[in-house]
Amino acid sequence: MSKGLSLWFAVSSIILMTAASISISHNILVAIGLGILTVFNIGWGFIIKARSRRS
DSSP: OOHHHHHHHHHHHHHHHHHHHHHTTTOHHHHHHHHHHHHHHHHHHHHHHHHHHHO
16 A cells, blocks of 8 residues: 555544534533444555565
8 A cells, every 4th residue: 555545544444433522512422423434434445455475
């Protein structure tokens, strides 16, 4: 995985986690949705990393 793509996944995950933590006090359903989206984003990063190692 390239450094730019790794940086993108790191920054986007941090932004999603921050948004989820802020939204906890406002709307719990939005916070749950952002939490699930964060997990999928991190998982997608691991999938892309594993695929790039195989190639």
